[in-house]
Amino acid sequence: MSGVLSASVVADTFTLPTIDYGALAPVLIVAAAAVIGVLVEAFAPRGARRPLQLVLVFGSLIAAFVAVVMHAGIRQLDGGGAVAIDGPGLVLQGAVLLISIVGAMLMAERMVDPAGDAFAARASTLPGSEDERQFSSRGFLQTEIWPLMLFAVTGMLLFPIANDLLLLFVALEVMSLPLYLLVGMARRRRLLSQEAALKYFILGSFSSAFFLFGSALLYGYSGSIKFGKIAEAIAGNPGQNMLILVGVGMVAVGLLFKIGAAPFHQWTPDVYQGAPTPVTAFMAAAVKVAAFGAILRVFYVIFGGLRWDWQPMLWVIAILTMLIGAIVAVTQTDVKRMLAYSSIAQAGFILLGVIAANPAGLRGAIFYLVAYAFTTLGTFAVVTLVRDSTGEATHLSKWAGLAKTSPLTATVFAIFLLSLAGIPLTSGFIGKFAVFTAAIEAGAMPLVIVALFASLIAAFVYGRVIVLMFFADPPADPPAVVVPSAFTTLAIAISVAVTVVLGIIPQPFLTLLEQAGVFIR
Amino acid sequence: MNVYAPILVLLALGAAFAIFSVTLTSFTGPKRYNRAKRDAYECGIDPTPQPVGGGHFPVKYYLTAMLFIVFDIEIVFLYPWAVAFDKLALFGLIEMLIFIGTVLVVYAYVWRRRGLEWE
Numbered sequence: 209m210s211g212v213l214s215a216s217v218v219a220d221t222f223t224l225p226t227i228d229y230g231a232l233a234p235v236l237i238v239a240a241a242a243v244i245g246v247l248v249e250a251f252a253p254r255g256a257r258r259p260l261q262l263v264l265v266f267g268s269l270i271a272a273f274v275a276v277v278m279h280a281g282i283r284q285l286d287g288g289g290a291v292a293i294d295g296p297g298l299v300l301q302g303a304v305l306l307i308s309i310v311g312a313m314l315m316a317e318r319m320v321d322p323a324g325d326a327f328a329a330r331a332s333t334l335p336g337s338e339d340e341r342q343f344s345s346r347g348f349l350q351t352e353i354w355p356l357m358l359f360a361v362t363g364m365l366l367f368p369i370a371n372d373l374l375l376l377f378v379a380l381e382v383m384s385l386p387l388y389l390l391v392g393m394a395r396r397r398r399l400l401s402q403e404a405a406l407k408y409f410i411l412g413s414f415s416s417a418f419f420l421f422g423s424a425l426l427y428g429y430s431g432s433i434k435f436g437k438i439a440e441a442i443a444g445n446p447g448q449n450m451l452i453l454v455g456v457g458m459v460a461v462g463l464l465f466k467i468g469a470a471p472f473h474q475w476t477p478d479v480y481q482g483a484p485t486p487v488t489a490f491m492a493a494a495v496k497v498a499a500f501g502a503i504l505r506v507f508y509v510i511f512g513g514l515r516w517d518w519q520p521m522l523w524v525i526a527i528l529t530m531l532i533g534a535i536v537a538v539t540q541t542d543v544k545r546m547l548a549y550s551s552i553a554q555a556g557f558i559l560l561g562v563i564a565a566n567p568a569g570l571r572g573a574i575f576y577l578v579a580y581a582f583t584t585l586g587t588f589a590v591v592t593l594v595r596d597s598t599g600e601a602t603h604l605s606k607w608a609g610l611a612k613t614s615p616l617t618a619t620v621f622a623i624f625l626l627s628l629a630g631i632p633l634t635s636g637f638i639g640k641f642a643v644f645t646a647a648i649e650a651g652a653m654p655l656v657i658v659a660l661f662a663s664l665i666a667a668f669v670y671g672r673v674i675v676l677m678f679f680a681d682p683p684a685d686p687p688a689v690v691v692p693s694a695f696t697t698l699a700i701a702i703s704v705a706v707t708v709v710l711g712i713i714p715q716p717f718l719t720l721l722e723q724a725g726v727f728i729r
Numbered sequence: 730m731n732v733y734a735p736i737l738v739l740l741a742l743g744a745a746f747a748i749f750s751v752t753l754t755s756f757t758g759p760k761r762y763n764r765a766k767r768d769a770y771e772c773g774i775d776p777t778p779q780p781v782g783g784g785h786f787p788v789k790y791y792l793t794a795m796l797f798i799v800f801d802i803e804i805v806f807l808y809p810w811a812v813a814f815d816k817l818a819l820f821g822l823i824e825m826l827i828f829i830g831t832v833l834v835v836y837a838y839v840w841r842r843r844g845l846e847w848e
Contacts, residue, residue, distance in 0.1 A: 225820075250837050250838040
């Protein structure tokens with residue numbers, strides 16, 4: 209009976225959603241390019257695929273970035289309230305696009321690996337089999353990576369502007385599924401790569417299920433999936449309610465998994481180590497920006513009224529994340545794993561901006577994200593260059609005395625590490641300063657003290673690598689630093705430029721963030 | 730919270746039944762193992778052989794299953810549209826055509842990459 213009743217109510221209030229396709233142009237451009245990319249894979253001859261895909265990837269990413277810039281100042285809800293296009297959303301979209309352009313440059317590199325690029329010639333062949341040898345000896349290149357990457361970027365562009373739980377979930381999956389595949393496509397150390405892909409996929413699906421269950425509870429509480437409506441329902445019902453608290457917790461688990469916050473960080477080191485390094489660089493940077501964008505919007509817009517309930521939870525998670533990331537990084541001997549743990553610690557610092565729950569925290573978190581993203585792109589780009597006969601020489605002992613064989617590479621890597629450590633005159637310092645002051649403003653002084661302590665431990669980790677590179681003797685069989693093509697060179701140059709410029713003259717970007725304002729409600 | 734009480738009761742009943750039957754059969758059921766029983770279960774056919782140290786990893790079933798899911802889900806999304814076809818008007822028609830178009834792209838890809846051929 210009640211079912212019939214509610215069906216008639218729905219029928220009476222049904223209105224067609226209006227969609228402003230112009231405002232969604234960045235997402236649509238990238239999505240369309242991805243679909244065309246699939247058609248290229250289907251119909252273009254093998255030799256023509258790579259150039260066509262590169263034109264599609266860089267063309268669509270740049271076009272989408274231009275579209276984002278042209279949208280500056282727009283502040284509206286779209287698609288019946290499913291999408292919120294506002295200042296912070298647009299800044300995050302622009303950041304994701306720039307990061308993707310640099311990430312695509314790293315993925316396009318063909319000079320550093322003598323066998324081709326960083327991706328398996330055919331990912332479906334059994335590692336170590338005759339088929340695999342044949343495919344790689346014939347010099348085949350995997351070109352499906354390009355549509356996959358564009359699909360992932362589509363999800364990342366939707367993630368920070370999604371304004372209802374269903375769209376947020378769809379964006380989460382569109383972002384994640386191609387990444388699971390990309391992780392498993394490394395040309396070298398195939399088994400490690402496939403293990404990483406499977407781990408990421410299974411744990412990722414698990415966290416998606418958490419997210420979906422939490423969304424169902426929030427819907428059960430408020431009767432709507434729209435962020436604004438849920439926030440109204442929360443404001444209208446003061447006092448605690450198990451349904452909403454469990455819902456907040458489960459949605460948070462799903463989102464915190466994506467940024468690798470402790471205790472949901474276990475996948476990070478394995479996946480960062482196993483994935484092809486250009487993919488590691490791309491996902492370590494872009495996924496963090498997109499997922500933190502969603503976290504910021506969800507916690508500011510939906511759960512703003514419940515601040516006193518979720519802040520203690522995030523305090524615990526932020527402290528765990530910072531300390532586990534920094535302390536476990538000390539024991540790592542593989543440079544990719546060390547950077548993975550450092551990225552966990554960085555996620556903890558950025559969480560301070562979320563916990564602050566004020567406009568300064570929002571600005572600080574976005575600044576930190578952009579600074580961290582470009583530094584991370586740079587560090588992993590340098591990792592692709594230091595190689596021996598088996599591929600990348602990721603063991604830290606191989607990096608000893610790198611400054612003697614290649615002073616430029618060592619200096620560039622040192623700049624990135626100093627930025628990650630938060631040394632003044634680098635972007636990392638301004639980012640840390642911004643989130644820490646925002647957290648102090650919000651009265652989270654104990655948290656900032658823990659963060660400073662964790663920064664000290666992390667600084668030791670980075671400092672140790674710098675000392676190793678500059679003052680230790682090279683090993684008996686030192687790795688070679690290969691000379692990359694223009695793609696990687698440009699990517700590293702952009703990363704260094706952003707790291708240094710944001711460190712010395714951060715004001716223009718801070719002003720931009722101030723103009724961007726806060727999330728639309 | 731009262732609205733959810735029947736669901737919780739059902740959940741408890743379901744869990745209790747599952748635990749009860751699994752425990753009971755493990756005590757009462759006869760255990761006579763043979764080779765076929767110890768094999769991995771694959772719908773009653775012989776488990777697909779996996780050559781050691783080389784050869785393709787057989788992914789035929791997986792490909793068929795994936796294709797089924799793609800087109801199955803396409804139909805699932807067509808149902809609500811068909812029900813509200815008149816209210817969604819031209820907007821719904823165009824959106825649905827775009828959706829079917831993207832699935833067609835998938836179909837073209839699978840066809841060109843010989844995903845529809847068994848051998």
